[in-house]
Amino acid sequence: MQIEVDDLSRPAIHALLEEHLRNMREISPPESVHALDLSKLRSPDITFWTVWEGEQLIGCGALKELDSLHGEIKSMRTPEALRRKGAGRAMLVHILEQAKARGYERLSLETGSFDAFKPARQLYESVGFVYCGPFGTYGEDPNSMFMTLRL
Numbered sequence: 001m002q003i004e005v006d007d008l009s010r011p012a013i014h015a016l017l018e019e020h021l022r023n024m025r026e027i028s029p030p031e032s033v034h035a036l037d038l039s040k041l042r043s044p045d046i047t048f049w050t051v052w053e054g055e056q057l058i059g060c061g062a063l064k065e066l067d068s069l070h071g072e073i074k075s076m077r078t079p080e081a082l083r084r085k086g087a088g089r090a091m092l093v094h095i096l097e098q099a100k101a102r103g104y105e106r107l108s109l110e111t112g113s114f115d116a117f118k119p120a121r122q123l124y125e126s127v128g129f130v131y132c133g134p135f136g137t138y139g140e141d142p143n144s145m146f147m148t149l150r151l
Contacts, residue, residue, distance in 0.1 A: 001058070001087065003094050006050040008038055012057040013050055017041070020077045027116050032143035034110050036062075036074055046074065049094060051087045059087030063095050066108075066136050071099045073109040076120065088123055096127065100151050108135045108148040121145065 006013060017038060024035045041048050041062060051059035062074040073095055078087045099107045109124065111117050129147040134140060 001090050002052045003049050003090065004052070006048050006060070008041055008048060010057075013060060014038065016057055016060060016077060016079055017075070019079065020075065023080075024112075027114055028112055028143050032112070032141055034138075034144070041075060047098070048075065049091065051078075051091050053085075053087075058085060059091050061091040061095055063098055065102075069103070069105040070135075071102065071104045071107050072136065073107060076109075088120075092123060092127060096149075096151070104151055106148055106150055108132070108146065110134075110138055110144050110146055113143050113145045117145070121147070124149075 008014075021033075021035050021037060024033045036046075040046075043064075045065045046062050048062040049060065050057055057079070059078040061076040064072040064074050066072050073092075076088060076091060078085070096107065109129070111120050111124070124147050127149070129149045132146050132148040134144075134146055135148065138144065138146065
Protein backbone atom coordinates (compact mmCIF):
# COMPACT_ATOMS: atom_id res chain seq x y z
CA MET A 1 0.00 0.00 0.00
CA GLN A 2 1.24 3.45 -0.88
CA ILE A 3 -0.24 6.65 0.54
CA GLU A 4 0.35 9.90 -1.31
CA VAL A 5 -0.81 13.50 -1.28
CA ASP A 6 -3.33 13.82 -4.07
CA ASP A 7 -4.19 16.82 -6.22
CA LEU A 8 -7.69 15.45 -6.93
CA SER A 9 -7.15 15.45 -10.69
CA ARG A 10 -7.33 11.73 -11.54
CA PRO A 11 -10.53 10.08 -12.77
CA ALA A 12 -10.21 7.25 -10.22
CA ILE A 13 -10.46 9.66 -7.29
CA HIS A 14 -13.34 11.50 -8.95
CA ALA A 15 -15.22 8.19 -9.20
CA LEU A 16 -14.48 7.28 -5.57
CA LEU A 17 -15.65 10.67 -4.29
CA GLU A 18 -18.80 10.44 -6.44
CA GLU A 19 -19.48 7.01 -4.89
CA HIS A 20 -18.91 8.52 -1.44
CA LEU A 21 -21.29 11.45 -1.99
CA ARG A 22 -23.93 9.24 -3.62
CA ASN A 23 -23.77 6.79 -0.72
CA MET A 24 -23.97 9.55 1.90
CA ARG A 25 -27.05 11.00 0.16
CA GLU A 26 -28.69 7.55 0.07
CA ILE A 27 -28.14 6.98 3.79
CA SER A 28 -28.54 10.43 5.35
CA PRO A 29 -31.07 13.23 4.98
CA PRO A 30 -29.72 16.15 2.91
CA GLU A 31 -29.20 18.44 5.91
CA SER A 32 -27.03 15.76 7.56
CA VAL A 33 -24.64 15.08 4.66
CA HIS A 34 -21.32 16.71 5.58
CA ALA A 35 -19.19 15.01 2.92
CA LEU A 36 -17.17 17.43 0.80
CA ASP A 37 -17.18 17.59 -2.99
CA LEU A 38 -14.08 18.11 -5.14
CA SER A 39 -14.16 21.91 -5.00
CA LYS A 40 -14.40 21.97 -1.19
CA LEU A 41 -11.66 19.36 -0.83
CA ARG A 42 -9.34 21.68 -2.77
CA SER A 43 -9.52 24.24 0.03
CA PRO A 44 -6.07 25.38 1.27
CA ASP A 45 -6.87 24.24 4.82
CA ILE A 46 -7.35 20.62 3.65
CA THR A 47 -4.72 18.04 2.77
CA PHE A 48 -6.05 15.09 0.77
CA TRP A 49 -4.38 11.68 0.45
CA THR A 50 -5.07 8.57 -1.58
CA VAL A 51 -4.14 4.95 -0.87
CA TRP A 52 -2.96 2.82 -3.79
CA GLU A 53 -2.22 -0.84 -4.26
CA GLY A 54 -0.23 -0.79 -7.46
CA GLU A 55 -2.38 1.07 -9.97
CA GLN A 56 -5.60 0.50 -8.03
CA LEU A 57 -7.09 3.21 -5.83
CA ILE A 58 -8.17 1.55 -2.59
CA GLY A 59 -8.94 4.51 -0.35
CA CYS A 60 -8.73 8.17 0.51
CA GLY A 61 -8.85 10.54 3.44
CA ALA A 62 -8.31 14.18 4.30
CA LEU A 63 -7.20 16.35 7.19
CA LYS A 64 -8.73 19.78 7.66
CA GLU A 65 -7.09 22.33 9.92
CA LEU A 66 -9.70 23.84 12.23
CA ASP A 67 -7.09 25.87 14.11
CA SER A 68 -3.40 25.53 14.97
CA LEU A 69 -4.11 22.84 17.59
CA HIS A 70 -7.21 21.07 16.22
CA GLY A 71 -7.74 19.06 13.05
CA GLU A 72 -10.73 17.28 11.53
CA ILE A 73 -10.74 14.02 9.59
CA LYS A 74 -12.74 14.33 6.36
CA SER A 75 -13.57 12.09 3.39
CA MET A 76 -12.35 8.75 4.75
CA ARG A 77 -13.50 6.25 2.14
CA THR A 78 -12.64 2.91 0.62
CA PRO A 79 -14.47 1.70 -2.48
CA GLU A 80 -17.35 -0.54 -1.49
CA ALA A 81 -15.95 -3.43 -3.56
CA LEU A 82 -12.49 -3.19 -1.94
CA ARG A 83 -13.28 -2.98 1.76
CA ARG A 84 -11.66 -5.07 4.51
CA LYS A 85 -8.16 -4.83 3.03
CA GLY A 86 -6.74 -2.43 5.62
CA ALA A 87 -6.77 0.74 3.53
CA GLY A 88 -9.05 2.58 5.97
CA ARG A 89 -6.87 1.74 8.97
CA ALA A 90 -3.70 2.64 7.02
CA MET A 91 -5.20 6.01 6.09
CA LEU A 92 -6.35 6.66 9.65
CA VAL A 93 -2.89 5.89 11.05
CA HIS A 94 -1.35 8.18 8.40
CA ILE A 95 -3.71 11.04 9.30
CA LEU A 96 -2.95 10.56 13.01
CA GLU A 97 0.79 10.76 12.28
CA GLN A 98 0.33 13.89 10.17
CA ALA A 99 -1.81 15.55 12.85
CA LYS A 100 0.83 14.85 15.50
CA ALA A 101 3.58 16.15 13.19
CA ARG A 102 1.62 19.39 12.74
CA GLY A 103 1.45 19.81 16.51
CA TYR A 104 -2.28 19.31 16.82
CA GLU A 105 -3.47 18.51 20.31
CA ARG A 106 -6.82 17.16 19.17
CA LEU A 107 -8.31 15.44 16.17
CA SER A 108 -12.09 15.27 15.68
CA LEU A 109 -14.58 13.92 13.16
CA GLU A 110 -18.25 13.75 12.31
CA THR A 111 -19.83 10.49 11.18
CA GLY A 112 -23.33 9.14 10.81
CA SER A 113 -25.47 7.68 13.57
CA PHE A 114 -27.05 5.00 11.36
CA ASP A 115 -25.99 1.33 11.44
CA ALA A 116 -24.27 1.72 8.07
CA PHE A 117 -21.66 3.88 9.84
CA LYS A 118 -20.99 1.37 12.64
CA PRO A 119 -17.85 -0.13 11.02
CA ALA A 120 -16.37 3.36 10.67
CA ARG A 121 -17.18 4.21 14.27
CA GLN A 122 -15.59 0.94 15.42
CA LEU A 123 -12.43 1.77 13.45
CA TYR A 124 -12.19 5.17 15.13
CA GLU A 125 -12.91 3.70 18.56
CA SER A 126 -10.14 1.11 18.02
CA VAL A 127 -7.49 3.86 18.00
CA GLY A 128 -8.92 5.75 20.97
CA PHE A 129 -11.52 8.15 19.61
CA VAL A 130 -14.31 8.90 22.09
CA TYR A 131 -17.74 10.40 21.54
CA CYS A 132 -18.17 14.11 22.11
CA GLY A 133 -20.51 16.96 21.29
CA PRO A 134 -20.50 19.01 18.09
CA PHE A 135 -17.31 20.94 17.33
CA GLY A 136 -16.34 23.66 14.88
CA THR A 137 -19.36 24.79 12.87
CA TYR A 138 -21.42 21.61 13.48
CA GLY A 139 -24.64 21.74 15.46
CA GLU A 140 -26.65 19.08 17.24
CA ASP A 141 -28.00 16.55 14.73
CA PRO A 142 -29.65 13.21 15.55
CA ASN A 143 -28.16 11.80 12.33
CA SER A 144 -24.58 12.71 13.30
CA MET A 145 -22.15 11.41 15.85
CA PHE A 146 -19.05 13.35 16.84
CA MET A 147 -15.79 11.84 18.01
CA THR A 148 -12.50 13.26 19.22
CA LEU A 149 -9.03 12.09 20.20
CA ARG A 150 -6.47 13.90 22.35
CA LEU A 151 -3.09 13.48 20.67
